Amino acid sequence: MRKISFLFLTSILSHAVTLGQVKNRGFEITGIISGYADRTVIYLDNLSGSLNVHMDSTLIIRNGFRFAGSISEDAMHVMLKIASANDYKFFWLENAPITLKAAKGNLSEAVITGSKTQDEDNQLDAAIKATGREMEQDTLFIRTHPNSVISASILSIYCSAWGKKLTTDLYMDLSEKNRYSAYGLKILEYIRLNRNLKTGDKYADFEQPDAEGKMTRLSGIHAKAILLEFWGSWSGPSREANRELVKIYSEFKDRGFEIFGVAADDHMEDWLKAIHRDSLTWKNVTDLRGDRNRAVLIYGVSHFPANFLIDRSGIIVAMDLGAEALRGKLEEMLK
Numbered sequence: 001m002r003k004i005s006f007l008f009l010t011s012i013l014s015h016a017v018t019l020g021q022v023k024n025r026g027f028e029i030t031g032i033i034s035g036y037a038d039r040t041v042i043y044l045d046n047l048s049g050s051l052n053v054h055m056d057s058t059l060i061i062r063n064g065f066r067f068a069g070s071i072s073e074d075a076m077h078v079m080l081k082i083a084s085a086n087d088y089k090f091f092w093l094e095n096a097p098i099t100l101k102a103a104k105g106n107l108s109e110a111v112i113t114g115s116k117t118q119d120e121d122n123q124l125d126a127a128i129k130a131t132g133r134e135m136e137q138d139t140l141f142i143r144t145h146p147n148s149v150i151s152a153s154i155l156s157i158y159c160s161a162w163g164k165k166l167t168t169d170l171y172m173d174l175s176e177k178n179r180y181s182a183y184g185l186k187i188l189e190y191i192r193l194n195r196n197l198k199t200g201d202k203y204a205d206f207e208q209p210d211a212e213g214k215m216t217r218l219s220g221i222h223a224k225a226i227l228l229e230f231w232g233s234w235s236g237p238s239r240e241a242n243r244e245l246v247k248i249y250s251e252f253k254d255r256g257f258e259i260f261g262v263a264a265d266d267h268m269e270d271w272l273k274a275i276h277r278d279s280l281t282w283k284n285v286t287d288l289r290g291d292r293n294r295a296v297l298i299y300g301v302s303h304f305p306a307n308f309l310i311d312r313s314g315i316i317v318a319m320d321l322g323a324e325a326l327r328g329k330l331e332e333m334l335k
Contacts (some may be wrong), residue, residue: 026070027095031080035104037061042221047077047090048182070095075149077116080107092117092150120150133163139170145174152183160191161302168193186292193297199319203228203310206295208262208285212277216285224256225333227326228308230301232264232291233274238305242278244323248330249282255334256312258282259321264304 005298029044040060044067046053055078058065066139072095074305078099081088087107089100094115102110112118127137138158142151152174159167171179178184195204219226229245249259262282265271267289275284287293291304299308309318309329318329 002204025095026068027093027098028099029065029067029080029093029100031067031100031102032063033065033100033102033104033107033110034063035059036063036082036085038062043079043081043083044146045079047079049071052079073149075115077153079208080110082107091115092121094118099184120148124150128156134260139166142170143173146173146178147182149178149181149218152178152181152187156183156186158302159187160194160297160300163291163300164191164194164196189292190297193294194300197299197308197316199316201299201316203308203314203316204298208287208293208295210283210285213271217285218260221258221260221283222256224312225252225258225330226310227257227259227321228299228310229259229261229295230264230299230304230306231261232304233267233270234265235304239274241305242280245263246279246281248323248326251327252334255330257330257334260285262286262295264291264293264296264301299316 005091006097017034030332033042038059038061041057042060042065043054043200044056044058046055047323056067058067058070073304075094077090078093079088079090085105087105089102089107089112090108091112092115094117096114096116098114099111100110100113124141127141128134131137135158138154139162142155145151155162155167155170155174162170166193167187171191174184175289179188195201196245197204203218205219210216218226227245231242245259249257255322261280261282261283263271263274263286265274265286266313271284271286271288272295275278285295287295291301299306306320308316308324309321309326311317311333316323317333
């Protein structure tokens with residue numbers, strides 16, 4: 001075996017230490033924001049997980065503020081927020097000196113310099129505004145920027161809306177690092193779980209806890225017609241749809257109709273309150289993973305509410321039915 005010289009090893013170790021120092025030098029955000037009173041609190045939130053997490057907070061003094069710290073990722077999606085004024089700015093944070101300039105009420109329009117990832121995001125936004133074709137520009141960006149964390153982030157957000165085939169193609173275009181990043185693993189989970197179901201297909205079974213904590217399967221619901229309803233306590237349209245569903249359930253439940261609700265919630269208390277306030281007497285389940293609910297991924301749901309009407313033989317006969325269309329279908333199926 002060839003021997004490694006002491007000088008060569010020293011050189012490698014020195015280079016590694018230098019790289020580590022560069023990577024861990026941290027970030028410093030220096031901000032100027034006019035119009036806010038001294039001692040107004042401004043927050044820095046991490047948006048990379050399923051829930052917003054406060055990373056830090058500081059005070060605005062004489063129109064200025066400063067954050068300092070470090071992140072383990074190359075770039076992290078964050079939000080600067082003044083909660084008392086509902087004034088906020090999304091941007092990509094890096095371990096680098098970053099400056100921000102904004103005015104009260106227009107934090108979303110802040111000019112940010114120092115983050116190369118944010119520069120990429122700005123270029124993408126400009127292309128979308130210039131063409132008006134968001135999906136086209138997003139997919140083009142992913143194909144031409146396989147190493148960018150923005151590419152993995154975009155695909156993780158839109159995979160259900162874009163469908164399994166396109167998502168798989170774009171996922172394979174990503175760099176290996178991106179494919180195994182936190183965003184990449186979310187995309188991979190969708191690809192693995194999604195069944196690409198459509199009208200005429202057999203339903204896909206799954207099991208989740210109900211409001212009492214009992215594991216309940218879709219296949220355990222026996223009826224002539226089952227509406228698999230995806231909703232969320234946080235979704236205004238879902239809550240509106242619940243009003244009509246309560247009426248429809250009352251009209252048809254004695255004729256062999258059942259509803260199986262799946263909530264894209266991540267807070268048990270909010271979910272249970274919504275069930276009670278909306279008078280939902282049918283079976284409801286959730287795995288408390290928000291819109292990453294496993295059933296949501298299996299069925300490829302990208303909007304809420306969404307539904308699948310299943311007949312007595314387990315075939316999906318219709319999708320995304322409004323109240324009147326559902327009534328008509330049930331009259332036809334439950335003669």
